[in-house]
Amino acid sequence: MLIGPTIEATGRMVGYARVSTKTQKLDLQMDALRRAGCETVFDDPGVSGAKAKRPGLDMALAHLRAGDVLVIYKLDRLGRSVEHLAALLREFHERGIHLCSLSEGINTQTIGGKLVFHVFSAVAEFQRDLIRENTLAGLEAAAQRGKRPGRPNRLSAQQVREARRAIRHEGVSYAAAGGRFGVSPATVWRAVAG
Known part of the structure; x- marks a missing residue:
């Protein structure tokens, strides 16, 4: 049995569940979210986490207000990547919304949860900087070899x-x-x- 963090909400507790394929079931996540006290649960059955548009998540985000807590079963059910998770956490922070992940025991209402928010933000920034640095290094190396980035010219x-x-x-x-x-x-x- 999953024992998650204690959740205290000044607003509503809103759940979000997602499975990647049509053959997977939402039952495990839905049961855990209901036990955690979520009255409303939005879901995305059979929607890959890599998809930018997820109707259930979009509805959940539109439904949330300041003071609400978005409760998820696991972090990977919410974000497509560390960068996406960090962007969502920043949005929640700006809107006064908290996040609680039952499996990882993360609750942004606590000091430890706030630390997780800052760690995700730092990791996402590091990842962006690393990609930018590697791209610039690759372009510079190509230029030194006399290569031009982009598609080759169609005409000589x-x-x-x-x-x-x-x-x-x-x-x-x-x-x-x-x-x-x-x-x-x-x-x-x-x-x-x-």
């Missing part, structure tokens, strides 16, 4: 010169120039204008 330098000459001096349309090289008129326009 010689083809661009030919298209430019044909358009400017022979009155050929962008569509006709594109037809010569098997590319769209927009590709020719970008190459000639660039």
